[in-house]
Structures are given as structure tokens and as C-alpha cells.
Amino acid sequence: MADPGMDRFTALAMTGSLLGGPLTMPAMRIGPYLIDPPVVLAPMAGVTDKPFRMLCKRLGAGLCVSEMTSADPRLRQTRKSRHRLDHAGEPDPVSVQIAGADPVQLAEAARCNVGHGARIIDINMGCPAKKVCAAWAGSALMRDEGLVGRILTAVVRAVDVPVTLKIRTGWAAGQRNAPIIAGIAEASGIAALAIHGRSREQMYTGEAEYDTIAEIKSRLSIPVMANGDIDSPEKAAQVLARTGCDALMIGRAAQGRPWLFREISHYLATGERLPPPTLVEVRDILLGHLRALYEFYGEPAGVRIARKHLGWYAKDHPDYSEQHRTDFRAVINRAETAEAQFDLTRAQFDALIEQVDRRAEHPGEAGTGQWPNADTVRKLSAAA
Numbered sequence: 001m002a003d004p005g006m007d008r009f010t011a012l013a014m015t016g017s018l019l020g021g022p023l024t025m026p027a028m029r030i031g032p033y034l035i036d037p038p039v040v041l042a043p044m045a046g047v048t049d050k051p052f053r054m055l056c057k058r059l060g061a062g063l064c065v066s067e068m069t070s071a072d073p074r075l076r077q078t079r080k081s082r083h084r085l086d087h088a089g090e091p092d093p094v095s096v097q098i099a100g101a102d103p104v105q106l107a108e109a110a111r112c113n114v115g116h117g118a119r120i121i122d123i124n125m126g127c128p129a130k131k132v133c134a135a136w137a138g139s140a141l142m143r144d145e146g147l148v149g150r151i152l153t154a155v156v157r158a159v160d161v162p163v164t165l166k167i168r169t170g171w172a173a174g175q176r177n178a179p180i181i182a183g184i185a186e187a188s189g190i191a192a193l194a195i196h197g198r199s200r201e202q203m204y205t206g207e208a209e210y211d212t213i214a215e216i217k218s219r220l221s222i223p224v225m226a227n228g229d230i231d232s233p234e235k236a237a238q239v240l241a242r243t244g245c246d247a248l249m250i251g252r253a254a255q256g257r258p259w260l261f262r263e264i265s266h267y268l269a270t271g272e273r274l275p276p277p278t279l280v281e282v283r284d285i286l287l288g289h290l291r292a293l294y295e296f297y298g299e300p301a302g303v304r305i306a307r308k309h310l311g312w313y314a315k316d317h318p319d320y321s322e323q324h325r326t327d328f329r330a331v332i333n334r335a336e337t338a339e340a341q342f343d344l345t346r347a348q349f350d351a352l353i354e355q356v357d358r359r360a361e362h363p364g365e366a367g368t369g370q371w372p373n374a375d376t377v378r379k380l381s382a383a384a
């Protein structure tokens with residue numbers, strides 16, 4: 001029995017049920033924008049491109065942050081940067097993350113991105129990658145509090161859209177200065193702060209620790225997003241209860257599971273789990289995602305980028321076995337053209353859907369438990 005004085009998210013986290021009926025998590029305000037639901041897709045280089053952001057938005061994310069874009073003006077004309085500046089058709093508010101170490105360059109990059117449609121600018125002080133930190137950007141910036149202040153002030157002054165900041169807990173175990181950086185952020189006019197509960201030294205190892213996030217949240221008046229290891233509706237409720245944050249930010253768990261956003265908001269609002277998407281829905285979401293990738297990147301880049309997403313989609317569903325995953329990857333990775341990749345994916349899913357339906361109709365019959373092999377798939381495609 002839950003203590004009646006207990007915070008309702010704590011009750012949900014501890015008992016799996018809400019006290020006093022449904023509860024709606026209040027929207028988070030970032031400048032003029034209401035982020036509703038306050039469940040946010042984390043910036044991920046090589047993952048959160050426009051097709052994936054639009055998909056997550058459609059499936060319930062309140063905000064999707066772009067991959068980081070370098071503030072170095074020499075890199076602005078590359079093919080990669082041009083894709084990252086393209087926001088045509090993307091729902092507002094478009095949030096673009098910038099990375100760099102020079103206040104003047106970062107201010108100019110912020111202006112450039114606003115000119116290309118960004119409505120929120122996010123500054124990267126969380127990336128642990130060696131290449132990024134070697135240039136004193138990403139999480140390395142947290143080691144120089146004076147520079148952090150100069151960067152934040154310069155960027156906030158440069159644009160008339162809200163500026164957000166993403167940090168880690170600090171550089172290393174003995175240098176967890178996130179509370180100081182958070183104070184500098186608030187004083188510099190940062191509109192919201194995202195905190196990944198790990199130090200740079202931890203990279204992605206160990207478990208995210210939420211106590212530092214909770215401590216920072218309790219001291220700030222700007223909204224705070226909790227980030228790190230949120231991979232289920234139940235974990236989302238636990239992190240909310242533990243940190244008292246205004247929003248949750250989700251990275252890796254959304255790879256191949258863009259419907260996680262709606263699952264989390266539904267659980268927080270009702271205390272009940274949505275059923276997982278059916279295989280038919282997964283197939284349709286995935287095929288729509290493939291089409292969007294081909295359209296955005298063309299061939300062969302679209303096919304190459306789609307491969308990693310296909311692998312992620314195959315990673316967990318109650319109807320897949322380990323054998324399904326291996327077979328799926330083997331068949332899909334062989335496709336060299338968009339047409340072949342698309343047709344094989346569709347044929348694989350159609351065959352699995354048929355198998356699962358057949359098993360539901362004849363529960364006594366032993367299924368093969370395998371995806372159809374490449375030959376069967378080709379025959380199925382030809383017959384379709």
C-alpha cells in the first residue's frame with residue numbers, strides 16, 4: 001500500500017499504479033514553446049536525422065533534438081552539413097544542436113541554423129567522443145567554467161530563439177561540477193538544461209546516476225531534462241520520481257523503437273502499459289522510415305544508413321526469436337539497392353506476420369520459429 005502523502009510519480013514507480021486516478025505530466029516550457037508530452041528524443045550523431053526525428057515526433061515525442069552540427073564554418077558546405085541544415089517540412093519547434101569550443105563561431109553557427117529553420121538552439125557539452133573532446137568541445141568544455149560562461153552568453157545574445165544546454169555530470173569522478181555549470185547556464189539565460197547522469201570518464205559504462213540530476217533540479221528554476229538509461233515506461237516513472245525533473249530525454253532506447261515515446265507518456269498518464277505495436281504496425285512504420293531515408297539521402301547513402309536502423313528494428317519484439325534477428329540481418333544486409341532492400345524487408349515481415357497468424361489460428365502446430373530464408377523471400381517477392 002502506497003503512503004498517501006507520496007508524490008504520484010513515486011507511487012507509480014514503487015507500486016506500478018497511480019494514486020487518485022489518471023495524471024497528466026505537465027508540459028515543459030522552452031521559451032515560447034510548450035513541449036507536450038515532455039518526453040524528448042536525445043541528440044544522437046548518425047541517428048537523429050530528419051527522417052528519424054519526424055518519425056519519433058509522429059509517434060509521440062514532444063521534442064526531437066538534431067544530431068550535432070559543427071560550428072566550424074569550414075565544414076558548413078559538406079554534404080553532411082547540408083543534410084543537417086535541411087528542415088523542410090519538419091514540425092516546429094525544430095531543435096538543432098551545435099558543437100564547438102569558440103564562442104564567436106558558436107554564436108555564428110547558432111545564427112546560421114536559425115536562418116535555416118531552427119527554433120531552439122541546443123549546445124553540446126555532453127559528447128564524450130575523443131575526436132570532439134580533443135578539440136575541447138562537447139563534454140571537455142565542462143573543464144573550463146569561464147569558457148562555458150562566455151560561450152553561453154555569446155550564443156544566447158546571438159539569437160532570438162531559446163537556447164538549451166546539454167551536459168554530463170562532469171569530466172570525471174572527482175570533477176563532477178555539473179551543479180556549477182548548471183548555475184552558470186541559468187545565469188546566462190539558458191532556457192532549459194538536459195543532464196546525462198554520467199561523467200565523461202564513464203563514457204557509456206556503469207549506470208546513470210540520478211542523484212546529481214535531482215540535486216541540480218532542486219536548485220534551478222529553469223526546466224531540467226533527465227537523461228541516461230531510460231528504456232521503458234517503468235524506468236521513466238522511476239527517473240521522474242527520483243529526480244523531480246520537468247522532462248525525460250531518451251536516446252539509445254528509441255533506436256528501432258520510435259513508439260517508446262507514446263508508451264512512456266501513456267504509462268505516466270494512466271499507470272497502464274500500452275500493448276506493444278503489432279508486427280503489421282512495425283512493418284508499416286519501418287517501410288515508411290525506409291521510404292523517408294531514400295528520399296532524404298538518395299542512393300546509395302539511404303540504403304547504407306537504413307541498414308543500421310533495420311538492425312535496431314529487429315532487436316526486440318515478442319514475436320522475434322534470436323534466429324529471426326540473425327536471419328533478418330543476413331538477408332537485409334545483402335540488398336544493395338533501395339528497391340531490393342525495401343522489397344526484402346516487406347517480404348520478411350509479411351512472411352513472419354503470416355507465420356504468427358497461422359500459429360494463432362492453430363496453436364497446437366509447431367512453427368519453424370525462423371524467418372523465411374533468402375530464397376523463400378525472393379519467391380514471395382516475385383509472387384507479390
Ligand SMILES: Cc1cc2nc3c(=O)[nH]c(=O)nc-3n(C[C@H](O)[C@H](O)[C@H](O)COP(=O)(O)O)c2cc1C
Nearest residue numbers: 042043044045068124126196228229230250251252
Ligand atoms: C550513437 C550516439 C550518438 C550520440 N550523439 C550525440 C550528440 O551528437 N550530441 C549529444 O549531446 N549527445 C550525443 N549522444 C549522447 C545521447 O544524447 C545521450 O546523452 C546518451 O546516449 C545517454 O542517453 P541514453 O541512455 O538514453 O542513450 C549520442 C549517443 C549515442 C549512443
